[in-house]
Amino acid sequence: MPISNHAFGAIEASVYAPEVFAQGLPAAQRQAHGDRPRQPAAEDAAPLLALEGIGLSFGGVVALADVDLSVRPGEIRAIIGPNGAGKSSLINVISGVYRADRGHVRLYGARYAQVPTQRLARLGVARTFQNLALFKGLSVLDNVTSGLAYRTRSNFAGQILGIGRTRREQQEQRGRADQVLEFLHLTDVRDRLAGTLPYGLQKRAELARALVAEPRLLLLDEPMAGMTAGEKSEMAAYVRAARDRFATTVVLIEHDVGVVMGLSDRIAVLDYGRKIADGTPEEVRNDQRVIDAYLGVASGNEEGADI
Amino acid sequence: MSAIATQLSPAAALPKWLAPLLLIAFAYVVIPLIGNSYLFEAILLPFLALSLAGVGLNILTGYAGQVSLGSAAFMAAGAFAAYNFSLRIEGLPLVASIILSGLVAAAIGIVFGLPSLRLKGFYLAVSTLAAQFFVQWALTKFSWFSNDSASGVIDAPKLSIAGFEFDGAVGRYLFALTVVVVLTFLAHRLVTSQTGRNFIAIRDNDTAARIIGIPVLKTKLLAFAISSFIIGVAGVIWAFAYLRTVEPAGFDLDRSFQILFIIIIGGLASIRGAFLGASLIVVFPLVLSRLGGFLLGDLFDSGVLDMSQRIVLGALIILFLILEPDGLVALWDRVRRRLSLAWQSS
Ligand SMILES: Nc1ncnc2c1ncn2[C@@H]1O[C@H](COP(=O)(O)OP(=O)(O)OP(=O)(O)O)[C@@H](O)[C@H]1O
Ligand SMILES: [Mg+2]
Numbered sequence: 001m002p003i004s005n006h007a008f009g010a011i012e013a014s015v016y017a018p019e020v021f022a023q024g025l026p027a028a029q030r031q032a033h034g035d036r037p038r039q040p041a042a043e044d045a046a047p048l049l050a051l052e053g054i055g056l057s058f059g060g061v062v063a064l065a066d067v068d069l070s071v072r073p074g075e076i077r078a079i080i081g082p083n084g085a086g087k088s089s090l091i092n093v094i095s096g097v098y099r100a101d102r103g104h105v106r107l108y109g110a111r112y113a114q115v116p117t118q119r120l121a122r123l124g125v126a127r128t129f130q131n132l133a134l135f136k137g138l139s140v141l142d143n144v145t146s147g148l149a150y151r152t153r154s155n156f157a158g159q160i161l162g163i164g165r166t167r168r169e170q171q172e173q174r175g176r177a178d179q180v181l182e183f184l185h186l187t188d189v190r191d192r193l194a195g196t197l198p199y200g201l202q203k204r205a206e207l208a209r210a211l212v213a214e215p216r217l218l219l220l221d222e223p224m225a226g227m228t229a230g231e232k233s234e235m236a237a238y239v240r241a242a243r244d245r246f247a248t249t250v251v252l253i254e255h256d257v258g259v260v261m262g263l264s265d266r267i268a269v270l271d272y273g274r275k276i277a278d279g280t281p282e283e284v285r286n287d288q289r290v291i292d293a294y295l296g297v298a299s300g301n302e303e304g305a306d307i
Numbered sequence: 308m309s310a311i312a313t314q315l316s317p318a319a320a321l322p323k324w325l326a327p328l329l330l331i332a333f334a335y336v337v338i339p340l341i342g343n344s345y346l347f348e349a350i351l352l353p354f355l356a357l358s359l360a361g362v363g364l365n366i367l368t369g370y371a372g373q374v375s376l377g378s379a380a381f382m383a384a385g386a387f388a389a390y391n392f393s394l395r396i397e398g399l400p401l402v403a404s405i406i407l408s409g410l411v412a413a414a415i416g417i418v419f420g421l422p423s424l425r426l427k428g429f430y431l432a433v434s435t436l437a438a439q440f441f442v443q444w445a446l447t448k449f450s451w452f453s454n455d456s457a458s459g460v461i462d463a464p465k466l467s468i469a470g471f472e473f474d475g476a477v478g479r480y481l482f483a484l485t486v487v488v489v490l491t492f493l494a495h496r497l498v499t500s501q502t503g504r505n506f507i508a509i510r511d512n513d514t515a516a517r518i519i520g521i522p523v524l525k526t527k528l529l530a531f532a533i534s535s536f537i538i539g540v541a542g543v544i545w546a547f548a549y550l551r552t553v554e555p556a557g558f559d560l561d562r563s564f565q566i567l568f569i570i571i572i573g574g575l576a577s578i579r580g581a582f583l584g585a586s587l588i589v590v591f592p593l594v595l596s597r598l599g600g601f602l603l604g605d606l607f608d609s610g611v612l613d614m615s616q617r618i619v620l621g622a623l624i625i626l627f628l629i630l631e632p633d634g635l636v637a638l639w640d641r642v643r644r645r646l647s648l649a650w651q652s653s
Contacts, residue, residue: 095518097514097518117517117518118517118520118522118523119520120518120520121518121519121520122520126518126519127518129514129515133512133514133515134511134512134515135504135507135508135510135511135512135515135516136511137507137510137511137576138504138507138508138511142504145501145504146504146505146508146516146519146521147519149501149504149505149508149519149520149521150519150520150521151520152501154501155502156497156500156502156529156533159496159497159500159501159502160493160496160497160500161496162496166500170501173501209519210519213519
């Protein structure tokens with residue numbers, strides 16, 4: 001499919017929160033990537049996101065212990081690890097769903113003890129959930145349109161009476177949603193209730209809802225879980241295409257090591273809440289601790305699953 | 308997709324607004340010609356008031372997912388506010404007094420909606436009981452609300468708009484019908500708007516809603532406000548057009564439950580459902596008493612009637628919850644689809 005960057009027109013700076021704007025929109029990051037080969041973002045680029053010394057526990061369970069992580073603009077950054085390693089907790093800390101006991105999150109240079117969830121979308125961060133989190137009672141189109149809710153300026157009275165900016169705003173948001181649906185090949189199910197879709201399509205619709213806001217940072221918590229091999233490679237292609245088309249930085253949690261190796265620029269490995277390795281797929285693949293903790297189990301059957 | 312499209316084609320060929328429009332025309336033109344006062348007084352007026360209350364509660368519970376057991380309190384607030392506005396402000400037009408009383412109910416709704424910011428489901432439902440008991444207590448305790456009348460029961464003022472009196476059963480029916488049609492239309496617009504979709508979003512997954520930037524707290528309170536506004540106006544209709552008296556007794560917990568049952572039986576998150584549910588709730592006791600009287604004669608006194616009503620209604624609700632959680636609306640749509648299929652194949 002032809003992928004043109006800025007297909008939706010340039011983002012208005014005003015949709016971002018002031019501190020994002022103050023940082024300056026990362027022009028380099030927004031440049032067209034075209035069909036560039038998979039390449040890590042420049043080594044010296046300032047990190048878009050940095051976790052510093054994150055610790056989190058639930059009662060006696062240590063979910064995260066002293067985790068550092070840096071994510072460069074434009075890269076696909078995978079986080080892998082066995083069940084219960086703390087991957088989802090990490091994404092929940094980044095998106096402010098959890099508040100870390102220790103450490104802080106640096107987003108575009110601004111430092112947060114807890115990221116303000118309510119303003120996350122305005123900060124240019126979108127995410128999907130490990131367990132489906134679509135709005136079941138809304139159509140796919142409405143689900144995706146709701147990804148733009150943070151930009152809505154009209155109020156309920158204007159919407160009821162159909163006056164003011166309502167209609168234009170609605171048309172514009174629908175138009176954007178339709179483009180994303182087309183991009184992810186969901187147009188056929190556009191008017192179906194989200195809850196009635198098969199699992200794989202629901203996952204994809206959730207990606208659409210996150211993408212419609214053209215986020216600068218996209219957090220994906222196991223977007224391919226429970227999919228067949230075919231669906232997985234399809235999804236992987238969508239994730240890569242989304243990164244290229246929207247110049248989005250992606251943090252990706254995925255169990256399927258084969259998929260991760262082919263898709264990501266850098267991989268961090270968690271085990272029992274600690275980061276045990278961090279590097280390029282090549283480096284991680286050859287790391288003895290990773291092989292012991294994780295890959296050893298899966299390498300036999302899954303590494304061959306290419307994408 | 309195409310299979311679905313052909314399945315629905317006879318219905319889809321007609322514009323969506325046609326059926327409601329025909330129904331409204333029928334209600335305005337035909338019913339006043341053929342109806343007798345029993346139909347208006349005993350069936351249509353309570354039906355209209357309860358339907359509107361159901362629409363209001365459905366916005367809060369069906370769409371926004373916030374369970375409330377305080378509906379009757381908001382009806383009472385609306386009714387007493389309208390009474391006091393027209394009593395105490397000389398020459399206030401009826402329409403203005405209705406809107407103001409809706410706003411009073413909305414304000415009370417916001418106050419009692421505050422717990423929803425922390426509580427969910429069952430706990431929230433219990434906390435809305437506070438509204439129910441507090442409002443009823445305040446209205447009984449402070450006789451100022453009923454203008455110091457000895458009995459606490461007061462006559463509702465006459466219904467007149469711009470010099471035109473809505474007299475008699477038909478007049479009051481047309482008045483109630485007009486209010487219900489206008490508010491239902493606005494409610495329909497609301498639930499299909501971005502705000503209505505935000506309601507559904509916080510109902511279905513409030514964490515995801517917060518993440519994508521829907522202002523969850525504000526949206527919940529807005530749902531309480533709008534819902535209470537509509538229920539408050541339903542209270543005005545109940546008192547001014549149906550009972551023609553204003554008294555706290557009719558707005559008790561039983562009434563709150565009745566409205567909740569209306570939307571459960573009719574169908575959650577459906578405007579039509581409120582009307583279907585209300586028609587069942589209103590007509591069903593009448594049918595039961597006729598039937599009971601016919602079958603059992605004198606044995607079927609008011610005590611037996613009351614008891615059998617509760618039993619049958621309770622059984623009905625359980626049946627619906629198990630067999631048709633989507634309510635009469637779903638049943639209705641299924642029957643209609645069958646019919647249109649049968650129509651096609653013949
Ligand atoms: N809300 C919570 N309350 C209590 N414990 C939690 C909570 N969230 C996570 N945990 C615990 O923290 C640890 C890390 O969980 P997390 O969900 O982050 O793991 P994960 O790497 O995403 O695992 P999976 O691959 O199974 O999704 C687990 O022991 C889990 O039980
Ligand atoms: Mg997880």
